[in-house]
Amino acid sequence: MNDTELLKIEDLQTSFQTKRGVVRAVDGVSFSIAPGETLGIVGESGCGKSMTALSVMGLLEKNGKVTRGSIVFDGQDLLALSSRQRRSMCGDKLSMIFQEPMTSLNPVQTVGHQVRETLMVHGQVKTRDDAKARIIDLFRQVGIPDPERRYNSYPHQLSGGLRQRVMIAMAMACEPKLLIADEPTTALDVTIEAQILHLMRKLSREHNTAVMMITHNLGVVAEICDRVCVMYAGKIVEQAEVHELFRNPIHPYTNGLLRSLPKMQSGQERLYNIRGMIPDLVNMPAGCRFAPRCDHACARCREDEPQLIDVGNNHLVRCFCRGEEDRHG
Amino acid sequence: MADVLMQAEHLHKEFHVPGGVVSAVSDVSLTLYKGETLALVGESGCGKSTLGRVLLNLIEPSSGKVVFDGQDLSTLSAREMRSIRRRMQIIFQDPFASLDPRMTVGQIIEEPLKIHGLMPDRAERRAFVCHLMERIGIRPEYYTRSPHQFSGGQRQRIGIARALVLNPDLVVCDEPVSALDVSIQAQILNLLQDLQAERGLTYLFISHDLSVVRYISQRVCVMFLGCVCETGPSEAVYTHPLHPYSRFLLDAVPQPDPELRKEDRDLLQGEIPSPIAPPSGCRFRTRCPYAQPICAQQRPEMKDYGNGRACACFFPLTEDQHE
Numbered sequence: 001m002n003d004t005e006l007l008k009i010e011d012l013q014t015s016f017q018t019k020r021g022v023v024r025a026v027d028g029v030s031f032s033i034a035p036g037e038t039l040g041i042v043g044e045s046g047c048g049k050s051m052t053a054l055s056v057m058g059l060l061e062k063n064g065k066v067t068r069g070s071i072v073f074d075g076q077d078l079l080a081l082s083s084r085q086r087r088s089m090c091g092d093k094l095s096m097i098f099q100e101p102m103t104s105l106n107p108v109q110t111v112g113h114q115v116r117e118t119l120m121v122h123g124q125v126k127t128r129d130d131a132k133a134r135i136i137d138l139f140r141q142v143g144i145p146d147p148e149r150r151y152n153s154y155p156h157q158l159s160g161g162l163r164q165r166v167m168i169a170m171a172m173a174c175e176p177k178l179l180i181a182d183e184p185t186t187a188l189d190v191t192i193e194a195q196i197l198h199l200m201r202k203l204s205r206e207h208n209t210a211v212m213m214i215t216h217n218l219g220v221v222a223e224i225c226d227r228v229c230v231m232y233a234g235k236i237v238e239q240a241e242v243h244e245l246f247r248n249p250i251h252p253y254t255n256g257l258l259r260s261l262p263k264m265q266s267g268q269e270r271l272y273n274i275r276g277m278i279p280d281l282v283n284m285p286a287g288c289r290f291a292p293r294c295d296h297a298c299a300r301c302r303e304d305e306p307q308l309i310d311v312g313n314n315h316l317v318r319c320f321c322r323g324e325e326d327r328h329g
Numbered sequence: 330m331a332d333v334l335m336q337a338e339h340l341h342k343e344f345h346v347p348g349g350v351v352s353a354v355s356d357v358s359l360t361l362y363k364g365e366t367l368a369l370v371g372e373s374g375c376g377k378s379t380l381g382r383v384l385l386n387l388i389e390p391s392s393g394k395v396v397f398d399g400q401d402l403s404t405l406s407a408r409e410m411r412s413i414r415r416r417m418q419i420i421f422q423d424p425f426a427s428l429d430p431r432m433t434v435g436q437i438i439e440e441p442l443k444i445h446g447l448m449p450d451r452a453e454r455r456a457f458v459c460h461l462m463e464r465i466g467i468r469p470e471y472y473t474r475s476p477h478q479f480s481g482g483q484r485q486r487i488g489i490a491r492a493l494v495l496n497p498d499l500v501v502c503d504e505p506v507s508a509l510d511v512s513i514q515a516q517i518l519n520l521l522q523d524l525q526a527e528r529g530l531t532y533l534f535i536s537h538d539l540s541v542v543r544y545i546s547q548r549v550c551v552m553f554l555g556c557v558c559e560t561g562p563s564e565a566v567y568t569h570p571l572h573p574y575s576r577f578l579l580d581a582v583p584q585p586d587p588e589l590r591k592e593d594r595d596l597l598q599g600e601i602p603s604p605i606a607p608p609s610g611c612r613f614r615t616r617c618p619y620a621q622p623i624c625a626q627q628r629p630e631m632k633d634y635g636n637g638r639a640c641a642c643f644f645p646l647t648e649d650q651h652e
Contacts, residue, residue, distance in 0.1 A: 044510035159600050189372035190537065191597045194581035198596060216510065219540075219583030223590055242587045260515035261585050262544035264567065270522070271544065273515035277480055 006074060006177055006210050007056070008032040013068035014048070014055045023281045025051040025064070027234035030308075035177065036208040038201075040225030040242070042215055046278055047231040049214045053180045056212070057096050058086045074177060092122045095171040099183040101163035105155040111166045112151035118173045138169040143199055161192035168199065175207055182214040197224050218261060222246055230254045233279055233289040236308060240315040250317045252294045288319070296321045334499060334531050335361040335384065340393035342376075342383050349605040353379040354390070355555040355612075358631070361499070366525065366532040368546035368563070370539060372578070374604055376555040377535045381501045384533065385417055386410065398498070415445055418492035422504035424484030428476040435472035438462065438490045445495065458494065465490045466520065482513035486520070493524065501533045506541060518545060539582050543567055548637070551575045554604060554612040557631065561638035569648070571640035574613045576650075611642070619644050 014026035026048040033039045041049045054060050056071055058078065071078040074093060078086060090096075098104045106114055115138065116131040125131040132151065139147035142165045155163055164184060171179055181200065185193040201224050204211050213225055221228055221242065228245045230238040230253065238251040249255045259272035276293040279285055288306055291297040300320055308318045342354040353376045361367050369377040382388040384395055386402045395402045397413060405413065418441075421427040428437055439458045448454040459469035465486045467479075476484055485505060492500055502521065506514040518541065524530060536542050542549060543563055550560040551572065559572040570576040577597035599616045602608055608615045614624040621644065629641045 044512060161600055189601070190539070191372065191577060191581045192600065193583070194591070194596050195598075197583065201592075217583065218511075218585040222585050222587040223583040246585065246587055257511055258585060260512055262515075262518070262540040264540050264543055264579070264582060264584060268544055271515040271519055273519055274512040275516075277482065277513070278510075 004034045005032040005072075006035045006037075007212070008072045009052075009056070009069065010072075011069040012052065012055060012066065012071065014051050014060065014064060015067045016061075016064040018063065018282070020282045024067075024234055024284075025281065026055060028069075029231075029234075029236055030069075031229050031236065031239065033178065033210045033212060035210055036204065037227065038204060038211040038213055038225045040213045040215060040221040040228040041231060042218060042221050042228060043231035044216055044278060046233075046281065048234040049231050050182055052231075053096065053182050053212060053214050057090060057094070057180060058083070059096075088122070091118055091171075091176075092174045093177050094180070095174070095176040095178075096180040096182065097164070097167045097171050097184050099186050101160065101167045101187075102155060104167060105163060107155055110152050110154055111158070112153075115166070115170045115173055118170050122174050124174055135169070135173075138173060139166075141203070142166075142169045142172070143195070144169070159192075160188055161195065164188060164192075164196055165199070168196075168203070172203055172207070172209070176209060178210045178212065179204070180212045180214070183216070184213075185220060186215070186217070193220075200224060218257065230257075233284065234281070235289065235318065236316070237290065237318045238316065239308070241313070244313055244315055248315070250311065250315070251290075251319050252296050252321075253290050256293075331362040331364060333360055334363045334398060336396045337384060338394050338396075340380070340383055340395070341391045342379055342388065343391045346605070351604045352555050352607070353604065354383060355607075357393075357552075357555075357557050359550055359557065359560065361531060361533060363498075363531055364525075364529050365548060366534050366546045368534045368536060368542040368549045369552060370536060370542050370549060370578075371552035372537060372601060374554070374601060375552040377537075377552050378503055380552070381419070381503055381533060381535050385414075385419060385501055387419070411445075415441075415495045416497050417499040417501070418495065418497040419501040419503060420485075420488050420492050420505045422507050424481050424488055424508065425476075427488055428484055430476055433473045433475060434462070434467065434479075434487055435459075437476070437487060438494055441491060441495050447495070458490075461490050461494060465493075466516075480513075481509055482516060485509065485517055489517075489520070489524070493528070496528070497530070499531045499533065501535065503535045504537070505534075507536070507538065514541070521545065539579060551578065554601065554607055556612055557641065558613065559638075559640045559642075560631075561634075561640075562636070565636065565638060569646075571634060571638065571645040572613075572642050573617050573619050573644075573646060576646060577616075 010030045012026055012029045013024060016023045016025055029052055043049045055066050066079060112135055115135045119125045119131050125134055136147045136151060139150060144150050144162060144165050185196050225242050227241050229236045232253050238254045249258055256274040274293055279289055285292050287303045288301045291301040306318050306320045308316045310316050337359050340354055340357045344351045344353055357380060371377050383390045435458055439454055442448050442454055462469050467486050506517050534545055546563050549563045549566050551558045553574050559575045566575060570579060580594060597616055602615055609625055610627050611624045611629050614620040623643055629643050631639045631641045633639050
């Protein structure tokens with residue numbers, strides 16, 4: 001195994017059977033994550049970012065499946081494993097937290113019980129007493145005040161911020177190598193969001209846990225990611241180290257997104273806006289999928305599909321006009 | 330200063346819930362000037378949406394009064410209230426829940442005209458609605474389509490058209506872009522600004538998104554747990570907040586610039602206290618690093634700091650605390 005690649009996804013295609021036809025929610029996505037690295041996957045609704053995460057976890061709905069490509073995690077080809085082998089990996093070496101902690105916790109069991117289950121299933125602890133001590137320690141690490149008392153709380157007795165901390169405690173219980181976080185702070189207030197992001201960064205550093213951060217929020221990306229993939233309509237359109245991406249966004253979509261964000265620092269006269277809407281996934285435009293909304297699109301963009309090319313500094317861009325123009329000087 | 334459109338004085342709103350009484354709005358006074366955008370910002374449960382509805386008299390205040398263009402709303406008869414409602418409208422957050430799925434787009438937009446008995450001539454009404462649809466960015470051919478055939482951004486445009494069809498003076502925008510993707514959000518914000526310029530609208534813009542508020546508003550009113558902490562021109566509040574809560578709130582926003590990471594900056598600790606049993610004195614004191622004994626004993630009054638700024642804090646931030 002290459003020690004710079006904890007997770008390596010190659011040419012991933014995830015398709016869904018729907019009433020209107022086959023939807024390729026993820027279409028030819030490749031990227032890797034190094035141990036301890038935080039990779040952001042950013043894009044708007046329907047871009048395929050969550051489906052990429054669910055494909056890695058093996059949690060796709062019944063009508064969806066990986067139809068092409070490979071997912072290698074920690075030296076093992078996940079798609080070649082039996083569902084039983086995959087399950088034993090999930091929650092142990094690989095875990096996930098979701099946007100809405102209320103729907104991912106069981107409402108009729110105490111939070112202590114739920115975290116204990118994770119530990120016992122993966123054989124991390126032998127007895128209930130060992131488990132309790134471990135969990136109280138975990139709760140303390142994720143900043144839950146009064147952890148002994150909270151051990152016996154039900155999810156509805158906790159605020160949204162505390163529930164997300166419980167989810168993080170559960171996800172970190174077996175010290176996973178990779179944590180997939182799907183919009184973990186989207187449902188939280190901004191002062192609580194700042195606390196949770198701070199906590200995730202701290203835990204990732206202390207335990208050298210890699211994080212795949214799925215988000216629509218470019219602020220969250222800038223705050224905690226090391227590298228970023230920008231997705232649009234099922235494909236990665238740009239990928240770069242975080243400072244490089246924000247300093248030098250090349251793809252017109254990334255550029256448009258950044259320019260359409262209102263800024264905190266100064267009043268702006270007018271926001272840039274990307275015209276039109278995301279394409280219908282059942283009926284994708286030919287050529288570049290962003291071409292119908294792009295100010296720079298030319299005839300070629302509407303016919304051929306651009307490839308993801310390296311323009312230097314490990315900065316990958318899927319665009320004829322901008323990428324090649326930049327590359328050729 | 331410009332003319333006053335609406336003034337609220339010592340508004341209170343209490344809700345009886347199992348387990349006690351929630352004071353969702355507690356002694357709030359504010360002024361809205363003609364043609365401006367005033368933003369109400371704060372985290373969930375701070376009372377901003379309730380305040381918006383109390384100002385429109387959609388919820389009756391427990392005490393206090395609202396004066397709209399010289400008329401005290403609490404003294405109006407139902408009939409007088411109805412005629413004044415034409416002048417104040419609201420746009421809601423969720424464009425999926427706020428449009429009746431069984432009505433066509435045209436019916437949704439023209440309904441306010443029918444309710445108020447305006448434009449009884451059908452053809453004239455339809456022409457008027459189509460004209461408005463075109464302005465708002467929905468093709469008039471879609472007059473007979475249903476809301477489910479539209480995306481979130483288009484639905485929000487329909488909601489805006491419905492609010493504007495009566496040609497109101499005041500529009501309360503309650504988190505109008507929170508459910509939308511970034512690229513669509515920018516389209517709607519620009520549309521709201523253009524409409525304001527064309528029609529001289531006054532907006533009360535309710536939002537938890539501080540970047541959006543910075544962009545759209547001239548003045549801002551920061552709320553915490555039912556109380557107003559600070560009001561003032563947006564520029565001044567954002568660059569030099571007076572209330573400690575305003576500062577922590579502004580500092581917490583993750584910026585789309587990795588150079589501005591807040592690795593070591595101090596974060597606001599703890600969670601929002603229960604609105605059923607708010608802390609005594611200043612409601613922010615349990616999370617405030619600057620709190621002193623007096624903050625628990627007495628509720629700080631709104632104090633005027635000049636240049637349109639006011640703040641309710643015994644120990645407002647000074648110039649060097651901003652560094």
